[in-house]
Amino acid sequence: MSEAEQTTDPREWVLEEIGDRTEANPDSSQGVEADLWTSKGRLVKHANKFSTSVQQEPVAAALADLIDEREVLYWHGHLTLATIPYLNAVVQSEQRSDVTRQILIEKCRSWLESKAGGDDGGN
Numbered sequence: 001m002s003e004a005e006q007t008t009d010p011r012e013w014v015l016e017e018i019g020d021r022t023e024a025n026p027d028s029s030q031g032v033e034a035d036l037w038t039s040k041g042r043l044v045k046h047a048n049k050f051s052t053s054v055q056q057e058p059v060a061a062a063l064a065d066l067i068d069e070r071e072v073l074y075w076h077g078h079l080t081l082a083t084i085p086y087l088n089a090v091v092q093s094e095q096r097s098d099v100t101r102q103i104l105i106e107k108c109r110s111w112l113e114s115k116a117g118g119d120d121g122g123n
Helices: 010-021 040-046 056-068 084-096 102-117
Strands: 072-075 078-081
Touching: 010 040, 010 056, 010 072, 010 078, 040 056, 040 078, 056 072, 072 084, 072 102, 078 084, 084 102
Parallel strands: none
Antiparallel strands: 072 078
């Protein structure tokens, strides 16, 4: 791929792909095949396909940055957006499931508090 063709920002591509593959559905199941989650491995592998304008290495680096910056929630190979609607959906989904992952719920609640504090009281 030429430099001119590599114009897509890997960060934007990652966020768009996760947004296209997921939805903030609190009735979702916990697995990677559910509405709420996608797979880190699948996302990075998809970057090298002919239909994409990004490569794996920049996507993997962008994804790591987005996770560190709390823009993307990562949980044992699963990814979802770390927006208030998505974090609330993860908490609700976990609370409704047969096997509740309390550490994940606590992580989401912590992130929700920090996000609400930084955007006019959560509005």
